[in-house]
Amino acid sequence: MNASHTHITHTLLLLLLSILIGISVSIIDTIFGKILLLISDFRVEHFIYLIPFLAFVGAIFTYIYQRYGSSATKGMTLVFETTDKKTNETSIPLRMIPFSIVGTWLTHLFGGSAGREGVAVQLGATISNHLGNIFHLDNDRKTFIVIGIAAGFAGLFETPIAATFFATEVLIVGKLYYKAIPFALVAAFSASTMSSYLGLEKFSFVLQDQVPFSLMLIVKLIAIGILFGLVGAVFAKLLQLSKTFFAKHFPNPIIRIIIGGICISIASILLYSGRYSGLGTNLINDSFLGHTIYDYDWIIKIGLTVITIGVGFLGGEVTPLFAIGASFGVVLSSIFQLPFTFVAALGYASVFGSATRTFLAPSFIGTEVFGFSYLPYFLLVCTVAYLVNQKYTIYSAQKYHAS
Amino acid sequence: MNASHTHITHTLLLLLLSILIGISVSIIDTIFGKILLLISDFRVEHFIYLIPFLAFVGAIFTYIYQRYGSSATKGMTLVFETTDKKTNETSIPLRMIPFSIVGTWLTHLFGGSAGREGVAVQLGATISNHLGNIFHLDNDRKTFIVIGIAAGFAGLFETPIAATFFATEVLIVGKLYYKAIPFALVAAFSASTMSSYLGLEKFSFVLQDQVPFSLMLIVKLIAIGILFGLVGAVFAKLLQLSKTFFAKHFPNPIIRIIIGGICISIASILLYSGRYSGLGTNLINDSFLGHTIYDYDWIIKIGLTVITIGVGFLGGEVTPLFAIGASFGVVLSSIFQLPFTFVAALGYASVFGSATRTFLAPSFIGTEVFGFSYLPYFLLVCTVAYLVNQKYTIYSAQKYHAS
Numbered sequence: 001m002n003a004s005h006t007h008i009t010h011t012l013l014l015l016l017l018s019i020l021i022g023i024s025v026s027i028i029d030t031i032f033g034k035i036l037l038l039i040s041d042f043r044v045e046h047f048i049y050l051i052p053f054l055a056f057v058g059a060i061f062t063y064i065y066q067r068y069g070s071s072a073t074k075g076m077t078l079v080f081e082t083t084d085k086k087t088n089e090t091s092i093p094l095r096m097i098p099f100s101i102v103g104t105w106l107t108h109l110f111g112g113s114a115g116r117e118g119v120a121v122q123l124g125a126t127i128s129n130h131l132g133n134i135f136h137l138d139n140d141r142k143t144f145i146v147i148g149i150a151a152g153f154a155g156l157f158e159t160p161i162a163a164t165f166f167a168t169e170v171l172i173v174g175k176l177y178y179k180a181i182p183f184a185l186v187a188a189f190s191a192s193t194m195s196s197y198l199g200l201e202k203f204s205f206v207l208q209d210q211v212p213f214s215l216m217l218i219v220k221l222i223a224i225g226i227l228f229g230l231v232g233a234v235f236a237k238l239l240q241l242s243k244t245f246f247a248k249h250f251p252n253p254i255i256r257i258i259i260g261g262i263c264i265s266i267a268s269i270l271l272y273s274g275r276y277s278g279l280g281t282n283l284i285n286d287s288f289l290g291h292t293i294y295d296y297d298w299i300i301k302i303g304l305t306v307i308t309i310g311v312g313f314l315g316g317e318v319t320p321l322f323a324i325g326a327s328f329g330v331v332l333s334s335i336f337q338l339p340f341t342f343v344a345a346l347g348y349a350s351v352f353g354s355a356t357r358t359f360l361a362p363s364f365i366g367t368e369v370f371g372f373s374y375l376p377y378f379l380l381v382c383t384v385a386y387l388v389n390q391k392y393t394i395y396s397a398q399k400y401h402a403s
Numbered sequence: 404m405n406a407s408h409t410h411i412t413h414t415l416l417l418l419l420l421s422i423l424i425g426i427s428v429s430i431i432d433t434i435f436g437k438i439l440l441l442i443s444d445f446r447v448e449h450f451i452y453l454i455p456f457l458a459f460v461g462a463i464f465t466y467i468y469q470r471y472g473s474s475a476t477k478g479m480t481l482v483f484e485t486t487d488k489k490t491n492e493t494s495i496p497l498r499m500i501p502f503s504i505v506g507t508w509l510t511h512l513f514g515g516s517a518g519r520e521g522v523a524v525q526l527g528a529t530i531s532n533h534l535g536n537i538f539h540l541d542n543d544r545k546t547f548i549v550i551g552i553a554a555g556f557a558g559l560f561e562t563p564i565a566a567t568f569f570a571t572e573v574l575i576v577g578k579l580y581y582k583a584i585p586f587a588l589v590a591a592f593s594a595s596t597m598s599s600y601l602g603l604e605k606f607s608f609v610l611q612d613q614v615p616f617s618l619m620l621i622v623k624l625i626a627i628g629i630l631f632g633l634v635g636a637v638f639a640k641l642l643q644l645s646k647t648f649f650a651k652h653f654p655n656p657i658i659r660i661i662i663g664g665i666c667i668s669i670a671s672i673l674l675y676s677g678r679y680s681g682l683g684t685n686l687i688n689d690s691f692l693g694h695t696i697y698d699y700d701w702i703i704k705i706g707l708t709v710i711t712i713g714v715g716f717l718g719g720e721v722t723p724l725f726a727i728g729a730s731f732g733v734v735l736s737s738i739f740q741l742p743f744t745f746v747a748a749l750g751y752a753s754v755f756g757s758a759t760r761t762f763l764a765p766s767f768i769g770t771e772v773f774g775f776s777y778l779p780y781f782l783l784v785c786t787v788a789y790l791v792n793q794k795y796t797i798y799s800a801q802k803y804h805a806s
Contacts, residue, residue: 011790176581182786372775383585
């Protein structure tokens with residue numbers, strides 16, 4: 001009776017803290033996200049005056065980051081390591097929050113090709129980790145990191161179910177941290193509701209495509225899932241190669257980011273003046289609105305993103321992965337004779353899933369962004385994409401569950 | 404390279420077998436299910452001529468079952484044990500299929516209060532287990548059982564996503580058998596598609612309720628989730644008590660089922676002539692169509708179901724749990740001033756979830772039966788119901804994950 005009593009008190013405490021984490025993380029997410037959108041708009045308008053400074057700004061930021069960032073410079077790797085008892089990491093320094101926010105703003109202001117979820121996930125994990133430590137809940141360290149990831153992701157994208165599955169399935173490939181789902185759900189819904197209340201814009205597009213069920217459709221979707229899975233794997237592999245290549249040839253991180261920044265600046269100007277800078281939301285919008293998508297958009301976006309992240313700019317990979325998937329989906333739609341918005345939506349979800357070695361998270365991203373009735377299609381394509389990519393992930397500290 | 408090659412071949416073999424299992428299980432599911440519905444209709448029309456024979460038929464069936472059923476008489480317990488390496492059970496006898504089918508038909512023809520998913524899950528697990536053994540895939544025994552459960556459940560209810568989560572989360576409380584999800588999904592979608600193609604009727608009801616989001620709604624839903632969780636716990640606890648009470652006082656299973664059968668016959672005649680016999684689909688329909696639901700319907704349905712199953716009649720508990728949840732939901736709706744179809748739907752899903760110690764499965768049952776846009780509400784209520792019931796389950800062989 002006493003054990004059961006303690007259990008209930010503990011569960012209630014975790015639920016209350018989950019709400020608190022969801023709300024506080026979403027407030028920072030909203031401020032970060034709104035300013036990021038303003039910055040992105042500003043860059044689009046003044047692109048040619050900003051892009052030349054990318055390398056310079058990167059160098060200054062890196063200098064300060066290396067000098068004062070302490071373990072925060074490990075980024076997502078530190079978040080993953082804090083969940084692992086075999087490492088000695090038990091706490092994420094609070095400075096990770098301002099560093100990741102400012103670093104990401106700078107990346108986007110000066111035209112790097114990157115995401116934004118890195119910040120959200122890291123600030124969520126940091127706040128949650130600190131709250132757990134304040135309450136001396138050492139045994140729940142992993143649970144708190146998961147709650148924080150869910151809150152950060154949900155507060156930014158306003159897709160609480162996807163955020164819950166992402167947080168619980170991303171740490172170890174082949175294993176779901178099921179026990180934490182109830183708390184992650186509470187944190188994610190709190191964060192998502194709060195961000196929406198605070199007016200953070202959510203990307204969503206209601207699919208209207210009628211896709212009649214047939215055996216042929218299933219065969220096509222499996223083929224499409226394989227292709228999206230391969231693109232996700234290629235992205236993850238190229239990101240690894242980019243990191244090792246630049247680290248090997250330019251061991252000094254400041255020199256590295258200067259060389260990389262110059263390459264990105266030149267390429268970004270030559271390639272349609274900034275079409276591939278920033279999050280890639282322009283490519284996403286063009287994909288769904290039927291505007292021009294070039295057959296090679298997704299290839300260039302992959303190239304610039306793996307260089308941007310590979311040389312040390314902050315941000316993340318998720319929104320570029322959405323853009324890569326959606327624009328590649330448009331290309332595939334004409335080959336497979338399916339509605340372009342339908343295939344773009346499948347790519348949006350499944351390329352992200354393959355590159356992060358998850359399949360429930362992208363399936364629910366798909367349904368939360370494009371409509372719940374398409375869940376079976378998202379599940380099929382994301383599962384195939386997940387099964388195809390047995391090896392490559394964008395998270396170098398992600399572990400694999402022995403089967 | 405070779406290991407990765409073997410891995411892909413193995414994955415493909417499992418996927419192909421999953422499709423095969425899905426299709427073959429759904430064919431038997433459909434035959435079983437269609438005849439069961441005919442039998443149920445026949446009983447409703449001729450109730451008074453059939454109900455007196457319940458004890459007699461139960462006794463004869465039990466005599467044959469005990470004599471020739473071998474380990475199949477363990478029912479769901481055998482299915483659970485076959486997944487556990489610590490037991491010596493490695494194979495489910497094929498005779499479980501005809502025994503569970505005929506036994507369940509007899510229960511329903513003569514007016515017992517029971518479900519039907521026991522048959523579906525057991526025949527799915529049996530077929531899948533045999534296929535795995537034929538291919539000597541001993542290391543995948545648990546995966547095959549999970550695939551079979553998913554196929555059986557999906558083939559019967561045509562809710563493939565719920566079936567996948569049910570199969571992967573029911574074996575061990577607090578743990579999801581995540582690795583098997585892709586295969587379970589394939590089996591479940593194959594089974595569900597095939598059953599639908601073969602014309603097995605699916606219960607679904609499109610909710611039209613507008614429930615404006617507010618803090619008050621959240622508070623109400625948490626309270627409702629707690630109450631549904633308690634009802635599920637009470638059902639599971641009473642089922643355990645019923646089993647131990649009858650086993651203690653009537654150690655002979657034939658005497659036991661005769662005594663139980665007579666009690667059920669008398670009670671069923673006195674209580675509105677058969678209102679509480681069978682699956683309880685009449686209560687479900689009445690709940691959603693706004694017909695009369697008595698405040699005590701759910702209590703009597705609990706009582707008759709735990710006696711029917713407790714004394715040894717075959718069938719299952721799931722559809723009665725749906726009925727108990729829906730009819731209790733109607734009662735709660737007037738107390739909480741919410742649309743009755745909305746609360747009935749929440750009860751339909753979450754009471755089943757609490758009694759089986761699952762929360763993803765019932766959340767998706769809810770969305771697959773009542774509409775995807777209600778997923779957040781189902782997740783909230785089912786998660787609360789799951790957290791409330793820390794102890795009681797209808798599956799005596801279900802294990803608990805050490806936390």
